[in-house]
Amino acid sequence: MCGITGWVDWSKDLTNETAQIYKMTNALTHRGPDDKGYWISKTVGLGHRRLTILDPEGGQQPFVINEGNRKYVMVYNGELYNFLELRDELLQKGHRFRTRGDTEVVLRAYLEWGIDAPKYFNGIFAFAIWDEAKQELVLVRDQIGVKPLFYAQKGGALIFGSEMKALLAHVDINPEITYEGLAEILTLGFRTPGNGIYKDIQEVMPGQVIQYNQQGKKETTYWKIESYAHPDDLDTTVSTIREYLYDIVNRQLIADTEVVTLVSGGLDSSGLTAIAADLYRQQNKGSLHTYSIDFYDSEQDFATDYMRPSLDTPWIEKVVQHCQTIHHKIDLTTSDLLEYAATPYRAHDLPGFGEYEVSLYLLFKAIKQRAKVAISGEAADEIFGGYPWYHEDKRLHMPTFPWIHLWIGDRQYNRFSYFSEECHRLLRPIEYLHDQYQAALNDVPTLPGEDPLSADIRKFSYLNMTHLLSMLLHRKDQMSMSVGLEVRVPFCDPRLVQYVWNIPWKMKNTDGMEKGILRRALADVLPDDVRSRKKSAYPQMKKKEYYAALQAQMQQILDDPQSPLLPFLNPEEIQREIIGQAVPSSMSAPIERLLQIDRWMKEYQVEIRP
Known part of the structure; x- marks a missing residue:
């Protein structure tokens, strides 16, 4: 790279x-x-x-x-x-x-x-x-x-x-x-x-x-996704996916330097790790090294929620034992996250996503001490339909991107109350978000004659593949290349993406489970309990002192008349909903985003023009 x-x-x-x-x-x-x-x-x-x-x-x-x-x-x-x-x-x-x-x-x-x-x-x-x-x-x-x-x-x-x-x-x-660029930053959270x-x-x-x-x-x-009737039965589809995965991982292990894998204990990274370890054994390459990220005392602080039904560590241990890899667990502290808080916006040259990207950066920094190449599981949830919102009727018919609705909350657009009246007048954030959503829907490659549910899922999948995945891939590239590490993403192989795109929704969820077709393809590759584990999102810092530090930094913005972001904020609402609340750190994402925007505008001396 x-x-x-x-x-x-x-x-x-x-x-x-x-x-x-x-x-x-x-x-x-x-x-x-x-x-x-x-x-x-x-x-x-x-x-x-x-x-x-x-x-x-x-x-x-x-x-x-x-x-x-x-x-x-x-x-x-x-x-x-x-x-x-x-x-x-x-x-x-x-x-x-x-x-x-x-x-x-x-x-x-x-x-x-x-x-x-x-x-x-x-x-x-x-x-x-x-x-x-x-x-x-x-x-x-x-x-x-x-x-x-x-x-x-x-x-x-x-x-x-x-x-x-x-x-x-x-x-x-x-x-x-x-103003359009600022509206994109404030409303979408991605480009x-x-x-x-x-x-x-x-x-x-x-x-x-x-x-x-x-x-x-x-x-x-020269290439774009195409919709057509899926030609294969269930057994053929399962074997085709498995053949693709072995071929893809085998190709992506080629390097004149060591290759390692990321593993979270979830289906996607665990499956790639198991295939890589198997290929390493077949090719007499020795033991595969694996890496994971977590936070100190995560077991003590963990509580199940919508996106994280289970802790990663026990599952990672199962995968490492099964695959016989040499594992490296990177534990981070509140101090680590605060020390490297500027890393995301300096990497993107735009506001980033706070702790999610800082922790990725520190994981990649640790990997780079040993290797130049890593394999990661991005894209499986987008192409196979693994996110929870694929399986909830109410989210299938949301008036905006599902991951943004998750950030906004169940009260429609309530987080936009953080913005000032002047911001709403100049940027029209709600209208901008609606317009971008409709424009994205207009590009979906439909399949004539498809039943209504399948058509809805196809639209949903396209938004995830073209918008959410785009953000995740860019995040992975910027954080990894910030330390000179190449991260390869087997699920992004265009052959696999095109093939899976047209697998009927019922077949994708065979055995009554999300990503059921992928779980079947990884039979005999992973232990059954790992294959059946429900998706759990990327680890999150749960320490109250971390959120307290973010609250203090947000207060500094509200107290700074020279803050470039302040004219676009509603201080009273932020004071009440963010700073004045002793809330869990799951609320850190919106405050981190605002801090990123303010720091980026200052450091880059951003000029805003109509």
Whole structure:
């Protein structure tokens, strides 16, 4: 994994702008601490920071190929899991390779198939190719959107980068947001796919190719989810899922460095860990190392709730014993969370999600002491329908995104009472949320003739896959790459995603259990009690002193007339509902979000414009 950035401009001689290109590249040092490289001509400047996973000697970038009278230059972030097969195919077509890794395969695939090349790729990637003869920049992002890629057009120039901090390092891009951008931050808690929040910044969409030349920009979608009747019976579906999982994990264990797995004791991470451990034994690779996150005294503080019906630790111990892994449990304290509270917004260059991201960051920081690659279970709940709200009629018909309804509470939009009258007048947060929800529904690939419940579930699944999963993947990427760790996500394999998308809802929940089809596919892989465990959400800090510290920090905002967030808040409501309540720490999410916004606005000197 790496960090990539670049600048195309026909109005300047970029050989005189090397300092600017160096600055943009160095902003991504955390993504690629092992190496750096640049390629600069009059028209284009490309920068690369490298985290070495494959082919240490041959994978330096920017990667250049001179073919006849044509020159191609690429910066690439990602892993191609089918690069060995593609390499063989390209060899048969007459290509000759000077390296053994996937970087050259990606660029030679472009030489062979042009912008259709990504259709052949199985992996997680974001890359840019400069075609010197065409005077054209090509930006590409993987099918599911695991790897990020942002860009901005300024006049006739285009600036891009793996993270927004690379763009913000450019002299022509300022930390400005409009009222619409602020409405997105205050209401959604995540970015609408494609929206960079900052003025001028956009996001390359999953499965998209962007071509940019002197005539302008052209966007092409090379992959998207498709709806059609599922062709297989139950037994065939179970065996197909299992075959996919073994093939996917086997491919994702390939690295010139150690690979570890995350395990929570839940179905998804436990299943991947068991498959990885089995493959390790088959391939005589020794013992697999596994990692989990928790908080000190979590057993003492734990109480069941809607999202967390059981404690993780006993289940993790079962999985570790079954898989015979070498396990590392990372326990965090209130002090840990408070010390690293700035990490989320500095990683995203936007407000983050408080303790959830801080704890992930600290977990990844611990893993990086041993390994450069980890495997994680993201996406299983989105594609198989594992969240509780998939199985409740009342939430199927909510007027907004289900996870936002969970944050808002059962009293419709009650959390918006935290905002001032002026905020409601300028930003229209309730209307903005409604509009974004309706726009998301309009994109659902429907299946004609489907029964009403199945059609509702399909809409629901699409929202989870395109919006919630997008946020979770970006969170995972930013927190892991903040410490230079690559996290692979087998459930995001586009073959599996497309196959599972069309499995009928009743079949997905076979045996009367959510994700029943996945539980069957993992039979003989996991112990029965682990397979039947109900979903339990990510661990949460329950210490009252943590919430008390957040309350004190919120009070400081209300007492600070220079706070950039204060004009948008309703101090009386916050004083009554947040600061004045001795509530459990389950209320920490909304207060953490407000603290993140205020700190981000101050540190980044954000300007808000109508």
